[in-house]
Amino acid sequence: MSATSPDPEARTTETAQxxxxxxxxxRAPAGAASAWLxxxxxxxxxxxxxxxxxxxESWVPSTAEGTALGGFAEAVEYPVYAILLGLxxxxxxxxxxxRDRLAPAFKTEFFIKxxxxxxxxxxxxxxxxxxxxxxxxxxxFLVTGVFLFAWWIGGLLGLDDRLRALLASAVSICGVSAAIxxxxxxxxKKEQLAYVASLVILFAVPSIFLLPWLVELMGxxxxxxxxxxxxxxxxxxxxxxxxxxVGEEALQIASIVKATQNVxxxxxxxxxxxxxxxxxxxxxxxxxxxxxxxxxxxxxFPKFVLGFLVASIVATLWANSGPADxxxxxxxxxxxxxxxxxxxxxxxxxxxKLGSLREAGWRPIGLFAAxxxxxxxxxxxxxxxxFRGFVF
Amino acid sequence: xxxxxxxxxxxxxxxxxxxxxxxxTGLFLLALCLIGVIPEGLIP
Numbered sequence: 001m002s003a004t005s006p007d008p009e010a011r012t013t014e015t016a017q018x019x020x021x022x023x024x025x026x027r028a029p030a031g032a033a034s035a036w037l038x039x040x041x042x043x044x045x046x047x048x049x050x051x052x053x054x055x056x057e058s059w060v061p062s063t064a065e066g067t068a069l070g071g072f073a074e075a076v077e078y079p080v081y082a083i084l085l086g087l088x089x090x091x092x093x094x095x096x097x098x099r100d101r102l103a104p105a106f107k108t109e110f111f112i113k114x115x116x117x118x119x120x121x122x123x124x125x126x127x128x129x130x131x132x133x134x135x136x137x138x139x140x141f142l143v144t145g146v147f148l149f150a151w152w153i154g155g156l157l158g159l160d161d162r163l164r165a166l167l168a169s170a171v172s173i174c175g176v177s178a179a180i181x182x183x184x185x186x187x188x189k190k191e192q193l194a195y196v197a198s199l200v201i202l203f204a205v206p207s208i209f210l211l212p213w214l215v216e217l218m219g220x221x222x223x224x225x226x227x228x229x230x231x232x233x234x235x236x237x238x239x240x241x242x243x244x245x246v247g248e249e250a251l252q253i254a255s256i257v258k259a260t261q262n263v264x265x266x267x268x269x270x271x272x273x274x275x276x277x278x279x280x281x282x283x284x285x286x287x288x289x290x291x292x293x294x295x296x297x298x299x300x301f302p303k304f305v306l307g308f309l310v311a312s313i314v315a316t317l318w319a320n321s322g323p324a325d326x327x328x329x330x331x332x333x334x335x336x337x338x339x340x341x342x343x344x345x346x347x348x349x350x351x352x353k354l355g356s357l358r359e360a361g362w363r364p365i366g367l368f369a370a371x372x373x374x375x376x377x378x379x380x381x382x383x384x385x386x387f388r389g390f391v392f
Numbered sequence: 393x394x395x396x397x398x399x400x401x402x403x404x405x406x407x408x409x410x411x412x413x414x415x416x417t418g419l420f421l422l423a424l425c426l427i428g429v430i431p432e433g434l435i436p
Contacts, residue, residue: 054436110414117418307415311422318426329426335435336421 035104042105049089049346050339053082079241082342083208086349093350108347109177112237113304115340116255119240120311121333123252127392128312131253134227134386135260138379142231143264145378146172150371157363161280162188165272166196167364171371174262175200175234181265181300185272186280198354199368204238205352212245220383222246223390226253227383232375236262237344244341249392259305266300 057078064073093099147168154164162183169182176197183193211232215225225246233239236258243254273296315333318326424430 107410110410110417113411113414114418114421117415118422120418121422303411304415304418307418310419314422314426322426326426328432329428332430332432332435333422333425336425336430339435340418 038101039105042102045089045093045102046105046111046343046346046350049085049350050082050342052085053078053342053346056081056085077245078338078342079208079244079345082345083205083241083349086346087352088349089346090350090352099350103351106347106350108235108237108344108351111340111344111347112240113302113307115240115337115344116236116259117304117307117311118333118337118340119252119255120308121315121330122337123256123312123315125309125312125316127252128256128309131223131256131387131390132260134390135230135253135257138227138231138257138382138386139260139264141382142375142379143172143261143268146371146375147268149374150367153367153370157367159363159367161276162186163192163196163364164367165276166192167199167367168371169265169268169272170196170200170234171368171375173234173265173268174236174258175204175238177236177262177302178234178265178268181269182272185269185296186276195364199364200234201348201352202354203368203372204233204235205348207233208238208242208245211242215246215250218380221387221390222249223253223387223392224383226250226255227257227387228379230254230257231261231379231383232372235348237348240341241345241348252392253387253390255308259302259308262302263305265302266297269300270296 057076060076060081061070061073064070090099093102150168150171151164154167159167165182165186166179166188170176170179172178179193179196179200182188211229212225215228220228226243226249229242229246229250230239230253233242239254239258240251243251246254270293315330319330322329421430
């Protein structure tokens with residue numbers, strides 16, 4: 001697999017650097033056309049893997065029916081096929097040297113956010129309203145608790161303040177997006193961001209499969225399972241994949257909880273900007289990155305959450321007072337949602353990289369592992385208490 | 393710790409635009425589904 005960062009944005013930069021010769025004067029148009037062509041081929045790869053996922057999710061259970069593997073095949077949900085196909089595609093493309101050229105098409109963040117906006121149309125608005133209270137409470141306790149725990153462990157391990165900020169934000173809020181926001185606030189190095197992004201993916205991918213298994217083992221109901229998954233797995237795409245493995249209702253709650261945590265990213269970014277501007281930068285005898293304000297808060301606000309809410313309101317109104325065949329349009333939107341989610345899940349596999357982990361040593365991994373365990377335990381307690389008896 | 397000019401500093405703008413792009417794409421597709429431009433059965 002490639003030895004670069006899993007961060008889609010960082011990858012964009014790397015790809016731009018990789019194609020630099022094409023950008024030489026007089027050669028830009030050819031380079032741009034070539035980049036578009038490779039991106040189109042990359043999108044075809046994503047679509048091909050998504051189509052294969054759709055095929056496998058119906059073909060495997062029907063083929064295995066009546067055999068010893070029938071029950072297992074029936075239990076395997078589409079995110080599993082999508083991620084495994086993505087990882088296989090990643091290996092093949094890396095071995096053939098095509099991966100970095102096609103990488104601009106592997107837009108996990110874009111696919112998952114579009115999918116989540118469409119997911120909003122399948123969630124009744126009153127479910128969002130009822131879930132909002134416990135989701136906000138859970139997010140406040142969990143983000144604060146896990147951030148402070150990770151920050152404290154980072155201090156014990158003697159990690160640099162900027163790396164601590166990145167790691168604590170990533171593990172407590174929403175993975176790569178939070179790490180990017182924290183990197184901007186703390187003026188962290190690009191290598192630190194690439195490293196943290198790799199750690200996020202390293203922990204998120206196994207969690208996609210591990211948490212649904214633990215949910216079954218502990219007998220959590222769908223709302224508690226969704227809340228636990230949404231509060232624990234760091235990347236939004238991985239949350240959706242894991243929630244979808246448990247079921248539709250768990251996916252809905254997991255998405256609501258994760259969206260709530262995403263919103264807190266702006267608050268943490270402002271706090272970190274203030275901390276590094278007023279405390280760290282003066283102590284180091286250099287100028288600060290600027291004072292935080294409402295603008296920072298808005299810049300870091302995840303806009304897709306607005307789309308999710310608007311889609312839910314529109315769909316709820318449409319279902320209640322739309323035309324007689326209102327359900328047909330909503331069913332089409334739901335089918336489209338599944339395609340975007342599958343595209344995101346295959347992209348998780350296609351983007352998976354571990355290269356920058358090799359250079360960082362064990363201490364950040366130790367911090368991330370300890371904070372993840374703390375997150376799992378605190379998140380479980382909060383999910384069980386706050387979502388007890390939740391009715392869809 | 394070095395003061396490497398952060399690529400991260402330049403990132404938020406692009407991130408926001410991707411965020412908005414996903415939001416608008418999702419809502420646009422939803423509208424197409426609801427008004428029937430994307431007909432039922434077209435999406436497998």
